[in-house]
Amino acid sequence: MTDAQPIWTRPARGSRGPTPGHSRDEIVRAAIALADAQGLPAVSMRAVATALGTTGGSLYRYLSSRDDLLDLMTDHAVGELKPYPEPEGDWLDQMLRLALRQLDLHRRHRWLSDVAQRPSSVGPATLSWFDHCLGTLAPTGAPTTAKFEAIAVVTGTVILFSRDRDAAAASATPFTGLDPATYPHLTAALARPGPPPAGDLFERALRSVLTGLLERPGRSGFGESGEKLVAEAVHPPDR
Amino acid sequence: MTDAQPIWTRPARGSRGPTPGHSRDEIVRAAIALADAQGLPAVSMRAVATALGTTGGSLYRYLSSRDDLLDLMTDHAVGELKPYPEPEGDWLDQMLRLALRQLDLHRRHRWLSDVAQRPSSVGPATLSWFDHCLGTLAPTGAPTTAKFEAIAVVTGTVILFSRDRDAAAASATPFTGLDPATYPHLTAALARPGPPPAGDLFERALRSVLTGLLERPGRSGFGESGEKLVAEAVHPPDR
DNA sequence: GTTAACTGCAAACGCTGTTCGCAGTTTACA
DNA sequence: TGTAAACTGCGAACAGCGTTTGCAGTTAAC
Numbered sequence: 001m002t003d004a005q006p007i008w009t010r011p012a013r014g015s016r017g018p019t020p021g022h023s024r025d026e027i028v029r030a031a032i033a034l035a036d037a038q039g040l041p042a043v044s045m046r047a048v049a050t051a052l053g054t055t056g057g058s059l060y061r062y063l064s065s066r067d068d069l070l071d072l073m074t075d076h077a078v079g080e081l082k083p084y085p086e087p088e089g090d091w092l093d094q095m096l097r098l099a100l101r102q103l104d105l106h107r108r109h110r111w112l113s114d115v116a117q118r119p120s121s122v123g124p125a126t127l128s129w130f131d132h133c134l135g136t137l138a139p140t141g142a143p144t145t146a147k148f149e150a151i152a153v154v155t156g157t158v159i160l161f162s163r164d165r166d167a168a169a170a171s172a173t174p175f176t177g178l179d180p181a182t183y184p185h186l187t188a189a190l191a192r193p194g195p196p197p198a199g200d201l202f203e204r205a206l207r208s209v210l211t212g213l214l215e216r217p218g219r220s221g222f223g224e225s226g227e228k229l230v231a232e233a234v235h236p237p238d239r
Numbered sequence: 240m241t242d243a244q245p246i247w248t249r250p251a252r253g254s255r256g257p258t259p260g261h262s263r264d265e266i267v268r269a270a271i272a273l274a275d276a277q278g279l280p281a282v283s284m285r286a287v288a289t290a291l292g293t294t295g296g297s298l299y300r301y302l303s304s305r306d307d308l309l310d311l312m313t314d315h316a317v318g319e320l321k322p323y324p325e326p327e328g329d330w331l332d333q334m335l336r337l338a339l340r341q342l343d344l345h346r347r348h349r350w351l352s353d354v355a356q357r358p359s360s361v362g363p364a365t366l367s368w369f370d371h372c373l374g375t376l377a378p379t380g381a382p383t384t385a386k387f388e389a390i391a392v393v394t395g396t397v398i399l400f401s402r403d404r405d406a407a408a409a410s411a412t413p414f415t416g417l418d419p420a421t422y423p424h425l426t427a428a429l430a431r432p433g434p435p436p437a438g439d440l441f442e443r444a445l446r447s448v449l450t451g452l453l454e455r456p457g458r459s460g461f462g463e464s465g466e467k468l469v470a471e472a473v474h475p476p477d478r
Numbered sequence: 479g480t481t482a483a484c485t486g487c488a489a490a491c492g493c494t495g496t497t498c499g500c501a502g503t504t505t506a507c508a
Numbered sequence: 509t510g511t512a513a514a515c516t517g518c519g520a521a522c523a524g525c526g527t528t529t530g531c532a533g534t535t536a537a538c
Contacts, residue, residue, distance in 0.1 A: 017505075044495080046495090054518085057496075057497080066496090131424045134425055134428055142436070144432045144433045145435050157395070160395045182363075186366065190383075193384070194383045195382050208448050208451020208452065213440065256485050285524085294487060294488075296527080296528080305527090
């Protein structure tokens with residue numbers, strides 16, 4: 001199965017041979033279970049195959065590469081974001097709810113952040129999520145570029161905070177026995193950690209960055225002619 | 240060379256045998272040149288070795304693992320951030336200058352963002368950079384946790400924007416031929432992309448997120464409605 | 479002078495993604 | 509109905525990876 005088309009438009013099987021013993025969905029599910037339990041490096045073709053009771057090379061009857069499998073896994077996981085939360089409050093509240101749902105997804109599937117920063121083929125569930133986010137941001141009237149960037153920043157922040165605990169545990173170890181002369185501020189900060197910051201940092205970060213990126217600044221912000229164009233282009237027919 | 244100590248405190252060579260034909264620094268430089276030219280996957284032990292005129296196994300006289308090499312590469316690159324920009328303006332201006340310097344570094348060494356998302360051993364140059372950032376944020380009076388988080392967010396934003404061009408090129412291709420019925424907002428946004436947003440998005444994003452994370456709350460409007468949103472949006476009780 | 483430690487190199491181990499050839503099976507078409 | 513094409517499943521194989529090991533040669537310490 002070596003096709004130039006992306007996996008989303010490629011048929012799962014032909015019409016000629018015997019009925020396949022497995023399916024793409026079954027393979028993807030097994031791979032996700034493996035990744036959830038033992039991390040992404042454990043998802044090797046042979047490991048997934050043996051989890052399904054077959055051999056490594058047989059998977060290439062269903063997929064054309066491991067990247068295909070990762071793409072399918074990603075989109076399958078992103079599909080768990082549905083149903084999207086009910087629209088409630090202004091666009092910022094709504095966007096925050098979406099981000100929290102995404103954060104929860106990344107905490108359930110920690111391998112998602114490993115797979116996210118790799119050039120991948122975007123699946124339908126991801127497109128749907130992206131489209132929903134764009135719709136949520138429509139009332140801002142911000143340019144398309146800013147919206148795209150804002151959604152990317154949200155995802156980036158989600159990945160950042162989903163790694164929180166691991167990062168904290170990992171970075172605590174090598175931070176012992178530092179020389180106060182060479183690292184004065186760092187040793188001081190570690191010696192007196194101070195109080196935990198008020199409120200949820202995740203929410204604070206997102207609220208501030210989203211308003212900063214998307215909200216209409218006083219008058220020296222977006223160009224006026226551009227605003228009209230964007231307002232026309234973005235106003236959806238059914239919303 | 241299999242030692243439990245991190246590579247930073249391990250001596251480069253013993254005192255008994257013949258003088259080594261290479262050095263850690265030479266190896267690291269060759270690896271960085273390779274990564275700059277052909278990307279991180281091209282940095283294999285054998286490839287670095289042949290670039291130095293030796294064989295793969297010989298590198299293990301200088302390093303104990305490929306992860307060690309990546310750690311050394313990272314810290315070597317982060318060392319290029321020095322000298323740090325002169326303090327000028329308030330802490331926000333200063334922090335922005337640091338972020339821009341970091342962004343430039345990530346554009347010169349694109350493999351840095353690939354290597355950053357991997358649990359690594361933090362080297363002295365990275366510690367120094369971190370310490371300098373902490374010192375820059377000292378006037379904010381924010382809690383230590385918030386400062387740490389803010390620095391991480393800055394790095395995350397730098398990585399995000401350093402990938403900008405690649406991401407734009409890669410995501411433009413699969414975004415053709417979408418069904419306007421299933422992705423209304425996305426197709427509308429792509430049909431008329433609108434003007435590029437005025438001002439630098441990188442700077443806007445950083446200014447807003449830094450002020451949001453670090454400036455004293457109290458008059459800024461957040462805190463009350465947020466906690467309820469958190470409880471509502473996540474339905475599995477993971478938190 | 480002997481011994482221990484070190485360097486450099488080649489070969490090998492186990493793992494990876496992926497390809498290929500070989501049955502055996504099912505469908506399409508003349 | 510017969511034949512050919514297409515498909516599935518499987519085992520072996522290939523190239524590449526990180527890493528280990530054994531061996532010869534070199535240097536320094538005692």
